Ligand SMILES: Nc1ncnc2c1ncn2[C@@H]1O[C@H](COP(=O)(O)OP(=O)(O)O)[C@@H](O)[C@H]1O
């Protein structure tokens with residue numbers, strides 16, 4: 001019995017080669033940490049909110065590479081489309097789209113139409129596209145529209161910014177559904193420039209990780225799903241502190257460090273992560289990477 005593992009991870013180890021374990025480590029993992037659970041609960045509340053003229057919206061703010069997209073993807077996955085038996089009506093409770101890389105209204109509607117597999121003609125005017133988006137979202141009974149990387153469309157000149165703030169206002173008023181926008185602090189600042197929108201967007205911050213109970217809980221959860229034969233004791237003070245400082249408090253970096261360390265542990269046969277393993281992996285913290293480019 002490998003008591004440091006989740007039963008499923010243990011079963012997996014017993015049935016996989018080293019190569020298979022390494023491949024598995026490279027795949028995305030999902031850990032339901034407390035912060036993610038709290039935001040999922042908030043999203044459920046919005047999804048089930050009774051329709052009224054002023055629907056509440058949510059703005060998820062956080063540094064990049066800290067789990068925003070993963071959390072929203074997970075929620076979208078948990079809210080797949082279904083057909084209501086009695087009426088044979090199609091329901092798509094949650095729709096998630098990625099903002100286009102630039103503040104371009106047409107491309108923004110394209111992103112929504114594409115995610116609904118609805119074709120558009122490039123000559124189609126923005127207003128027509130907008131009407132079609134509204135029609136489709138109504139028809140599919142969408143309750144929550146999630147717009148990721150919102151800072152992209154809220155970038156650029158003040159007038160471009162204002163245009164997109166108006167698009168958001170229009171969509172939320174016309175559709176009477178809740179909007180969930182996710183992005184960096186710049187998005188938060190842009191929304192603050194419009195008092196009406198600022199009132200309707202409740203900000204939720206996904207903060208960086210700190211040296212506390214929650215971080216240890218995260219490491220403990222990782223340890224249960226990393227397919228290593230021996231316990232690593234990641235929550236031990238000296239080990240957890242190294243991981244936190246190398247990762248600079250970003251979940252994506254924590255995950256990357258543990259992936260590299262686990263691969264190293266499998267390849268060398270040590271089968272657990274220690275301070276020594278952490279010192280040997282080929283990993284550069286994010287701020288160092290930036291410096292390297294400008295050197
Ligand atoms: N709940 C989670 N459990 C495990 N790893 C996660 C989780 N959320 C994010 N990650 C890791 O962090 C990386 C960055 O997350 P992502 O959601 O893309 O960040 P953001 O959207 O904030 O830039 C992911 O590629 C994944 O490796």
Ligand SMILES: [Mg+2]
Nearest residue numbers: 065068069070
């Ligand atoms: Mg993201």
